[in-house]
Amino acid sequence: xxxxxxxxxAVTKRFGGVTALxxxxxHLDKGxxxxxxxxxxSGKTTSFNLLTGIYPKTGGSIHFDDRDISSMSAREVYxxxxxxxxxxxxxxLPLSIYDNIxxxxxxxxxxxxxxxxxxxxxxRRQYEETFKVARDLVATFSGNLADRMxxxxxxxxxxERRRIEICRALISxxxxxxxxxxxxGMTHDxxxxxxxxxxxxxxRGEGLSIIIVEHEMGVIERITDRCVVLSYGKKIxxxxxxxxxxxxxxxxxxxxxx
Amino acid sequence: MSDIAIDAPARPKGLLPGAATILAxxxxxxxxxxxxxxxxVIGLLxxxxxVGLVGKxxxxxxxxxxxxxxxxxxxxxxxxxxxxAVIFALSTQHFPLLMLTTTLLYFIASLGxxxxxxxxxxxxxxxxxxxxxxxxxxxxxxGYAWIPPLLTILAxxxxxxxxxxxxxxxxxxxxxxYAAVVTIAFGVLFKTFLExxxxxxGPQGLMVESMKLPxxxxxxxxxxxxxxxxxxxxxxxxxxxxxxLIFCLVRRLERSWLGLHMDAVRLDETAAACFGISVHRTxxxxxLSGNFILGIAGALYGMMISFIAPASFTFSDSLxxxxxxxxxxxxxxxxxxxxxxxxxxxxxxxxxxxxxxxLLFSVLVMLVLLFRPDGLLPRQIRNYFPGREGGK
Numbered sequence: 001x002x003x004x005x006x007x008x009x010a011v012t013k014r015f016g017g018v019t020a021l022x023x024x025x026x027h028l029d030k031g032x033x034x035x036x037x038x039x040x041x042s043g044k045t046t047s048f049n050l051l052t053g054i055y056p057k058t059g060g061s062i063h064f065d066d067r068d069i070s071s072m073s074a075r076e077v078y079x080x081x082x083x084x085x086x087x088x089x090x091x092x093l094p095l096s097i098y099d100n101i102x103x104x105x106x107x108x109x110x111x112x113x114x115x116x117x118x119x120x121x122x123x124r125r126q127y128e129e130t131f132k133v134a135r136d137l138v139a140t141f142s143g144n145l146a147d148r149m150x151x152x153x154x155x156x157x158x159x160e161r162r163r164i165e166i167c168r169a170l171i172s173x174x175x176x177x178x179x180x181x182x183x184x185g186m187t188h189d190x191x192x193x194x195x196x197x198x199x200x201x202x203x204r205g206e207g208l209s210i211i212i213v214e215h216e217m218g219v220i221e222r223i224t225d226r227c228v229v230l231s232y233g234k235k236i237x238x239x240x241x242x243x244x245x246x247x248x249x250x251x252x253x254x255x256x257x258x
Numbered sequence: 259m260s261d262i263a264i265d266a267p268a269r270p271k272g273l274l275p276g277a278a279t280i281l282a283x284x285x286x287x288x289x290x291x292x293x294x295x296x297x298x299v300i301g302l303l304x305x306x307x308x309v310g311l312v313g314k315x316x317x318x319x320x321x322x323x324x325x326x327x328x329x330x331x332x333x334x335x336x337x338x339x340x341x342x343a344v345i346f347a348l349s350t351q352h353f354p355l356l357m358l359t360t361t362l363l364y365f366i367a368s369l370g371x372x373x374x375x376x377x378x379x380x381x382x383x384x385x386x387x388x389x390x391x392x393x394x395x396x397x398x399x400x401g402y403a404w405i406p407p408l409l410t411i412l413a414x415x416x417x418x419x420x421x422x423x424x425x426x427x428x429x430x431x432x433x434x435x436y437a438a439v440v441t442i443a444f445g446v447l448f449k450t451f452l453e454x455x456x457x458x459x460g461p462q463g464l465m466v467e468s469m470k471l472p473x474x475x476x477x478x479x480x481x482x483x484x485x486x487x488x489x490x491x492x493x494x495x496x497x498x499x500x501x502x503l504i505f506c507l508v509r510r511l512e513r514s515w516l517g518l519h520m521d522a523v524r525l526d527e528t529a530a531a532c533f534g535i536s537v538h539r540t541x542x543x544x545x546l547s548g549n550f551i552l553g554i555a556g557a558l559y560g561m562m563i564s565f566i567a568p569a570s571f572t573f574s575d576s577l578x579x580x581x582x583x584x585x586x587x588x589x590x591x592x593x594x595x596x597x598x599x600x601x602x603x604x605x606x607x608x609x610x611x612x613x614x615x616x617l618l619f620s621v622l623v624m625l626v627l628l629f630r631p632d633g634l635l636p637r638q639i640r641n642y643f644p645g646r647e648g649g650k
Contacts, residue, residue: 052532074531084532092525095518096639103522106515107534113543116514117507123514127642152639168533 004066005030005209006051006176011060013046013233020046022233023060028176031207035220035241038230039253044213045087047230048178052084053077064176078107081175085165087184087213093154097145097164100153101134104168137167141197158185162194170201179212183219191216195223217245229253275318276325276333282309284340288347290603291354296610327644338502345494349482355490359562361602362497363555368582368594369508370551375580376589376637377517378544379524380429381438384445385579388418388549390571391448392556393466394458397566400467407470411557418553419546421448429545430538433527445573452568463567466560469496476561493562500558504551508591511547513642520544521640581623587633596634 006028013021021043028034036044049055051062053074061070064080072080083104091100109126110116116123131149139146141163145156153164162182169177179198183191202208214220220227221241229237229244231253237244244250286306293299313319326333348354367389374380382388392414399410428440453461468477469492476492511517519540522530527537560566582601586593601619608615626634 054528054532074528075534075536078532078534086529090526090529092522092529094525094639095521099518099521099640102515102518103530103535104533106518109515111515111519111539113516113547116516117510120510124643126515150639150641172533 003030004028005032005064006211007063008047008051009061009063011047011050011062012058013043013050013055014058019233021050024230024233024235025060026228026235026238028209028211031209032225033210033212033223035224035227036211036213036230037215037217037220037227037244038236041232042230042253043233044230045180046233048084048180048211048213051077051178052082075107078172081173082178083169083172083174083176084178085162085169085180085182087180089158089161089165089185091153091161091165091168094152096150097138097153097156098131098134098149100164101138101167101171102130105130105134105171108172134167134171137171137201138164140201141167141194159190159194162186163197166194166198173205175207175209177208177210179210179214181213181215183214183216188216188218191219192222195219199223217241221245272325273329273332274325275322276329277336279322279326280333280336280340284344287358287599288344290607291344291348291357292351293607299607299610323638327638327641330644334502334505338498341498342495345491345498348494349487349491350485352488352490355488355494356562357603357606359490359494359497360559361599362494362501363559363562364579364582364598364602365595366497366501366504366555367552367579368586368598369504369591370548370555371579371583372548372589372591372594373508373511373520373544373551374548375583376587377512377520377524378541380541380545381580382441382545382548383438383573383576383580384425384441384448385552386571386573386575387445387448388422388552389556389559389575389579390452390566390568391418391421392553392558393560393566393571394452394464395553396557396560397464397466398458400465400561407467407561411469411554411561414557414560415550415553418556419550422545422549426542426545430541442573445576449568449572452571459567461568463565463569466564466566468564469493469558469561477564490562493558497558500554504554505591508551512589512591513640516540516543517640585623585626585634587636590633590635590637593633593635593637 004027008024008026010023010025011021012019012023024043024047036047038044046055050057053069053072053076057070061068063069064082067080069077069080092103109130135146135149138149142160145160145163153161156164166179166182182194186194198210202210212220212224224241227239227241227244228235229247229250236249236253237247239247286302290299290302293302345355345358348358367385371382371385374382395414395417396410399405399413400407425440425444429437432440452458458464468475470476474492476496477489479486479489480491481487519530519535522533522535523537523540531537578601582594582597585600586595586597600622604619605615608618611618630636
């Protein structure tokens with residue numbers, strides 16, 4: 001019997017008069033890959049932003065692993081083991097690949113002035129250890145990138161940036177990964193490659209759960225266990241890809257009503 | 259960790275380009291500081307422009323950079339030696355030494371602003387106020403003979419830091435332009451407070467006691483080999499030590515997890531927060547430590563010029579400090595050194611242009627922002643342990 005990892009209960013978000021998310025309830029089991037789909041503006045990214053504590057909720061509650069995370073800040077949510085990527089890649093372009101990936105994992109490293117400025121020998125050990133871990137992680141996605149760990153990210157093409165963004169999310173060993181349109185700006189082949197890499201990484205670790213927001217239905221069909229469909233902030237369908245693809249309401253939401 | 263070194267072999271890079279640069283800059287600095295005739299100054303400026311242009315065409319920049327970063331400790335040591343050589347070459351001349359020391363103190367101030375502006379992205383338009391807080395601390399504490407002046411300098415930093423606590427709340431609650439406006443308001447407030455406060459001397463200002471170390475009064479010119487040196491020599495040497503210390507600390511800060519947090523907060527606050535970085539903590543740390551450095555520089559500055567007034571710490575002085583960071587390159591410590599020299603020396607040396615010299619300076623800043631937005635010596639990508647590429 002599978003265990004609940006995440007539970008949305010009647011989550012609502014209003015921006016002024018606009019209801020971006022209307023009493024949205026859903027759940028995610030441990031180890032599951034859930035597709036969150038729906039037309040533009042249906043509240044998918046808003047769900048991610050509420051979950052990760054970027055926006056405060058208007059109503060409802062979110063539980064992660066039996067803890068109420070409804071009113072946690074972005075930092076506290078991260079500490080429970082939830083990480084994400086962004087729809088428009090939000091990397092630090094002037095920084096190196098290594099730096100960008102380490103942004104995802106520095107919170108567990110020493111933060112004091114003394115340990116950072118004075119205890120340089122210990123710092124060096126942390127640096128060498130993390131460099132190796134980050135490099136190995138990057139190497140699972142692209143051997144070419146692993147050789148360029150100190151190059152700036154700004155010089156890389158989109159697919160490489162996506163890979164780095166995913167490495168940044170994975171480096172801390174999270175329990176839940178939120179992918180916000182990972183295929184944006186990439187070709188079919190690149191997207192497929194990226195998904196295979198993610199599944200590889202997932203297969204090595206134990207029980208990483210994933211929620212993926214995606215417009216590319218091929219990706220959704222291939223990797224998700226279950227899908228939730230949103231339209232105008234409301235859940236209109238739920239089930240396996242095959243089920244929701246035949247759903248009349250889903251077809252109407254995407255294609256319009258005759 | 260041998261497997262890491264293989265993919266990015268550290269090519270041995272010669273000391274020559276870096277060493278030649280240090281030598282050239284030292285000689286040039288000496289020549290500029292001692293130039294008195296207008297034609298000499300203008301000749302030197304034309305020379306600098308010409309060398310800069312030829313160097314760019316010949317692609318010397320990357321060579322110097324490579325040589326520098328693969329031998330960083332040696333090069334930094336060499337730069338200190340070059341600076342000491344210039345100081346001793348000028349040892350009997352008051353005015354050039356005063357100029358040089360002022361440059362060094364502005365350089366220290368720019369290092370403080372760099373932590374805030376260059377690394378963390380918080381513009382501080384009250385730099386002169388925190389600098390002034392240090393100077394006024396030195397003036398007040400100088401009245402108590404039992405307080406060791408070295409402690410007074412430290413106290414200058416602490417007072418600047420305590421004052422910045424007043425701003426912490428509005429600064430972390432606002433972002434971008436709004437935070438900048440908060441600092442502008444504080445700068446104006448600080449100067450007005452000094453002007454109306456009789457205890458702190460009002461508009462007339464205060465006398466500041468000189469710097470003293472045990473058995474060493476900085477206001478007496480030291481006698482070396484039977485020659486009496488300028489008393490500014492003391493300050494120049496002390497400022498050199500302070501520059502070296504603070505430069506090392508700021509470099510280490512940049513190349514630490516804290517430096518990475520600061521960059522992450524500057525470039526994308528939301529993403530940083532989503533990865534567990536405390537945006538508030540990082541900003542507060544940057545703001546306080548930057549102002550601490552400004553206060554220290556201000557305390558020594560006050561002791562050196564021995565008389566301070568509110569008019570020395572105005573909004574336009576703050577702007578000057580910000581323009582040092584912009585001109586040199588955001589987040590580039592060496593850029594700050596070059597820009598501090600330009601900002602301090604050019605207006606003094608171009609007296610021939612009278613008030614137009616500030617016009618020239620403003621045009622220079624605009625040109626740099628237009629054509630070299632990363633500054634004269636742009637910041638290099640972070641390498642935690644330079645000279646050992648590939649993480650080894």
